[in-house]
Amino acid sequence: MRWSRQLRHWVPPVWILRPGWDFSLTASLLFALAFAVPCAGQTPPAPRFVVLLDAAHGGDDTGAHLDSGQLEKSVNLALNVRLRSLLAARGIQVVTTRESDASLALDQRAAFANHANAAVCLSLHASESGAGVHLFTSSLAPAPQTRFLAWKTAQSPWITRSLALAGALNSALTHAGVNVTLGRIPLSGIESMTCPALAVEVAPERNSDKNITTEPDNPDYQARVAAALAAAILEWRSDPNRTEARQP
Amino acid sequence: MIPRYQKIIFAVLLLASLGMGVKLWQLRERAHKRLLAGETTAPTQAPEVAPAEQATLVAANDMDNSLIPQVHSLPLPADPGARARAVLGKLLDLYASPNSTHPVPGGAASIAQVFLLPIPGAKASNTGNQLAVVNLTATFAASHPSGLETESLTVLSICATLRANLPNVTEVRFLVDGQLRPTLAGHADLTRTYLTADALPTQGNAP
Numbered sequence: 001m002r003w004s005r006q007l008r009h010w011v012p013p014v015w016i017l018r019p020g021w022d023f024s025l026t027a028s029l030l031f032a033l034a035f036a037v038p039c040a041g042q043t044p045p046a047p048r049f050v051v052l053l054d055a056a057h058g059g060d061d062t063g064a065h066l067d068s069g070q071l072e073k074s075v076n077l078a079l080n081v082r083l084r085s086l087l088a089a090r091g092i093q094v095v096t097t098r099e100s101d102a103s104l105a106l107d108q109r110a111a112f113a114n115h116a117n118a119a120v121c122l123s124l125h126a127s128e129s130g131a132g133v134h135l136f137t138s139s140l141a142p143a144p145q146t147r148f149l150a151w152k153t154a155q156s157p158w159i160t161r162s163l164a165l166a167g168a169l170n171s172a173l174t175h176a177g178v179n180v181t182l183g184r185i186p187l188s189g190i191e192s193m194t195c196p197a198l199a200v201e202v203a204p205e206r207n208s209d210k211n212i213t214t215e216p217d218n219p220d221y222q223a224r225v226a227a228a229l230a231a232a233i234l235e236w237r238s239d240p241n242r243t244e245a246r247q248p
Numbered sequence: 249m250i251p252r253y254q255k256i257i258f259a260v261l262l263l264a265s266l267g268m269g270v271k272l273w274q275l276r277e278r279a280h281k282r283l284l285a286g287e288t289t290a291p292t293q294a295p296e297v298a299p300a301e302q303a304t305l306v307a308a309n310d311m312d313n314s315l316i317p318q319v320h321s322l323p324l325p326a327d328p329g330a331r332a333r334a335v336l337g338k339l340l341d342l343y344a345s346p347n348s349t350h351p352v353p354g355g356a357a358s359i360a361q362v363f364l365l366p367i368p369g370a371k372a373s374n375t376g377n378q379l380a381v382v383n384l385t386a387t388f389a390a391s392h393p394s395g396l397e398t399e400s401l402t403v404l405s406i407c408a409t410l411r412a413n414l415p416n417v418t419e420v421r422f423l424v425d426g427q428l429r430p431t432l433a434g435h436a437d438l439t440r441t442y443l444t445a446d447a448l449p450t451q452g453n454a455p
Binding site for chain 2: 057061062063064065072125127128129130131134136139181182183185186187188199201203210
């Protein structure tokens with residue numbers, strides 16, 4: 001055999017057999033080589049699908065004061081917990097920026113998202129203004145991916161995918177009977193995130209006379225919104241056109 | 249021995265002092281007589297009012313996140329800064345009115361000043377583009393409803409209204425009581441410079 005002929009003439013490098021050489025290191029090298037060669041022919045493992053949930057505000061930053069007497073920071077955290085549970089139950093890895101009444105700067109929240117290499121980033125808000133659920137994408141103009149990104153406009157290469165994610169969430173929420181408003185506005189924290197990112201603002205449900213029928217902190221309403229968001233994220237994960245959060 | 253020229257100066261100053269005292273006394277007497285005669289000092293002629301002009305107000309709607317232009321007739325001063333303040337005052341009056349589509353308390357008094365400045369940089373000064381610095385009152389910021397949508401709509405409608413009435417205004421910055429403030433009511437970033445070109449009227453529900 002050609003391989004055996006070659007091996008017969010193969011001489012181990014001198015440095016491996018040199019006196020004083022650490023043979024345990026040699027064994028480790030050979031072990032690593034033995035595993036590296038068969039792995040080279042296999043397909044790479046499926047990339048992780050991580051969802052980052054950012055319950056906005058917290059600590060001294062209370063956010064809005066809702067008519068029900070609740071503070072926005074608490075309502076955001078409640079929705080965060082519901083959504084995290086639903087996603088985790090479906091086998092999706094979830095990273096949250098806060099699990100308690102903690103104060104976090106916008107830059108810290110963006111750093112969480114970028115370190116997590118998230119495929120979906122949602123900033124959760126609640127408000128007494130408007131109706132239904134507001135889905136906001138950054139108003140930054142789309143830009144091509146570059147090796148180095150400015151911190152304040154790092155979201156630019158992900159704008160197209162953020163808009164596609166907004167479309168997926170819009171479909172799921174509308175299907176669940178929730179009124180949805182889409183918009184593009186300046187979003188300071190989100191504009192530093194390197195992932196498809198949205199701000200989700202839960203507003204009251206209103207009747208045709210614009211009177212409030214359901215407050216944003218209503219548990220049933222929150223459960224309905226969380227279920228629709230989880231369904232949309234599942235659909236987003238299986239979307240063949242979805243490109244990964246990170247560029248190669 | 250006092251020199252002669254000093255004596256002359258002293259005499260002249262003394263005479264001038266006496267003369268001014270007499271004149272002051274006469275003016276006082278004349279004013280007193282006019283007061284006793286019941287002479288009215290009330291204005292008899294109305295102050296000059298700027299003529300009413302058409303102004304475009306880009307009004308926000310919370311229900312569909314839209315910015316809709318509306319044409320209103322209102323007196324507008326000739327000075328661009330005062331004109332900008334008058335237009336924005338009218339816009340905030342709309343928001344403070346009952347049945348507003350974007351309810352925000354405060355009204356016209358919420359705009360403390362609007363300063364129009366040339367944009368720093370050689371290119372901008374050639375084009376005549378201006379930066380508007382809108383100074384809001386702290387009462388307005390404190391009473392503004394908190395939320396991503398409502399705060400963004402207020403900021404963007406102010407920018408769009410300035411663009412519609414003062415096309416040279418291309419950038420807008422916000423102050424609250426003359427100071428930089430991180431957000432309007434917890435959400436809309438007031439530390440950035442807003443481009444009026446980005447605040448175009450929308451029909452809502454369009455990402």
